[in-house]
Each structure stands twice: as C-alpha cells, then as structure tokens.
Amino acid sequence: MNVEDELPPADPAAALRLIREQQATATRRLEPDPRAYYWPWGLAWLIGFGLFFLRFSPNGRVLVDLPTWLPLTVLFVLLGAAGIVSGVASARAYGDVTGDSARRGTWYGWSWFLGFLTVFAVAGRVSDSLPPELTGLLWSALSVGLTGVLHMAGGAVWLDRRLFLLGVWITVLNVLGSIAGPGWHALVVAVAGGGGMILAGLLGWLRQRDRR
Template identity: 35%
Template sequence: MVDDEPLSAEESLNLIAQQNRRMRRELGGGPARILAAWALAWLIGWGFTYYATQSGDAVPVWIGGIVVPVLFFGAVGYTIYVTARAGRGLRGPSRITGAMYGWSWCLGSIGLTVVDVRITSFGTLTPDQISLMWTGTWLLLTGVMYMAGGTIWQDRMMYGLGAWMLVSAALSVLVGYPANFLVLTVCGGGGFLLGAIVYFVREKRGRR
C-alpha cells in the first residue's frame, strides 16, 4: 500500500521540522531560552576576561579562566535540562535526530579539546597564540554545529547564526590578543542574544 512506502529524504526533513515546531509550541522549550543562557555566559564570561586584560594588575587575568568555565558549565546544564524536557514530547525521527545532534556536540567538543591540549603541550606557541587558538577553534566548532542544526531542522535563523559565528571566529584571530575576547563578547555573545530575541518573538507569535 502507498501508506507503507518509506518517506523520502525531503518528506523526512519536513516531518522533523513539523514535530520540532509542535514541540516548541506545546512545551515552550524552544531555543530562545537556551540561546539566552549562552548569551549570558558569553557576555559576562568573555566580557570579564577582556576587562581583566585591560585593567592592569587590578583584576588578574587568570580569574577569567575560572569565571568562563563556571558560566559555561551552567549554560551546558541548563541546555541539557531544557533539551531533555522537550525531548519527552518527541517520537520517531525527531527524537533520533535530536539525540544524534546532541552527541555530535559532545564528541566534537571532546575531540577539539584533545587537539587543542595536544598542540598547547608542545610549548612552541606563545600565551597570546594559545589564546587565539583556543577561542578561535571553539568559536569555529560552534558555528559549524549551528549551521548543521539549521540544515537538519530547516531553520534559517539557526543556519545564519552559525555563519555569523564562523565570521566571528575568523575575526577573533585576525584582531589578535586580547581584542579576541572583545570579539567573543560582542559578536559571539551578541549573536546569541539576537538569536534569543528573534526566537522569543517567533514563539510569541506561534502561540497566538
């Protein structure tokens, strides 16, 4: 029978997109809150780090090495909570796709950490160059993953945010240290904040 025929690739993507939109409407677990959490982490964390580099001896730069991970772990924890809550309402291809995408973030982060740690351990780079490498590569990974997510869920805003992160990654390396932290704050954190606002407006309209 026709109903038993497997879905085409286009039909599967459309089904995933429809279920994703329904999930946002029913559970209120859209990306607005997640992006807002990451915007807060980036704006405060990297903003503080940049301030520390400009304050002389008033604020030790190493404190930023504590503030940023704490804020990022908080954002990760909140992301896991919201994603898990939203995932309870999903079945079929959307649930599998979401799980695979989440694991891609996890495996990509682990792999990039190993690469950056190994390169740092050679001791051939200056502290300034190490800073550029770590911040640039992580911003690059963020951009690629958001573009991948935008492709999977046919979300132009998500894809555009990923592209913006790629541009920001290149810019952060070009401006050098310590201006790279300013780029992370304004472009990275600002991009997340803008994305959160756009998604929030969309969710409001979708409930009307």
C-alpha cells in the first residue's frame, strides 16, 4: 500500500468532504431499512384488525362468519412474526453499537416486552367477563394504545420526529376508534394504522435511497 494513501488530505475542503463521506457511510450502515421495520407491523395490523372488522362489524353485524377466536389469534401470530422480523433487522443494524446507545436500545426493547406482558395479564384476567365484541375491543385498544405510547417514547429518546409523530397518529386513531366502538375501531386501525405504517415504511425507504 502506498504510504501517501494513508496520509490525511492536505486540503481542508478535501478533509471535510472525507469526514462527511465517512459519516454518511456509518449512517447508512447503522440505519436499518425502514421497510423491514414498518411493513411487517403494518401488514399485521391491516390483516389482523381487518379480520376483526369482518367478524365484529359495527352494530353487531357479521360480514364474514369466522370463528370468534380466529381474528385475535391471527393478529397475535402476525404481531409475533413482525416482532421477529423487525428485531432481526435492528440487531443487524445496531449489533456493533455499544455504550449508552446500546443500553437505550436494550431498555427500550424490554419496555415493549414488559408492556405487552402487562396487557396480556390485564386483558386476559377480565376477558371472560365481557361479550366477544367488547373482548376484542379491549385487547386491540390496549395493544394499540401501548404501541402508540412506546413509539412516542422511542421518538423522545432518540429525538426521532417521524417515530414520535407516528406514535401520536396511532394514539389519536386508537382514541377515536375506541370512542366509536367495536367494529369501527378495527376498521380505523386496520386502514389508517396499518396503512399508515406501510406508507411510513415506503416514504422512509425512498428518503433513505435518495440520501444514498
């Protein structure tokens, strides 16, 4: 290797350009594909809550006569798969990160796990006392509400405006859907929530591609 290749640039402008290129390379390496994060969750919500709407439509109607247990089961299976996909993507992107950033990520991950463990414990304890349509609303509203809050918390921790605004959007949808009642909540979350995540992943990927 030529010794001159290892020397820093003599021109200040060239040195600054080299620093910016290295920073951009590091950012690209540490930034996961937004589609791997948003699309699995968006599809899980679109399909899972879509089944809720078909089975427990507004005013007690049944658009598709599915088993009452099927929508909730499909939703949680898809949510579990989404968690695995996004977790693997994050591990690949941030696996070499250490220090405070790694600690924040670990604690944030535990917040998701313990938060949903609490949802399962509370909703599971009272579900048997409610009719099926209200049971579905309870599970979905608690899960979506926790998701919105954790997105806002993540946006605050990492100063990520898009993540924080997505959490606000999810929270607003959850409140409006819960007020509207069973059926409407599922429709709103499926279309505006799941569709919003899919759109967020697409826009994030397009911005990432333009930067590269």
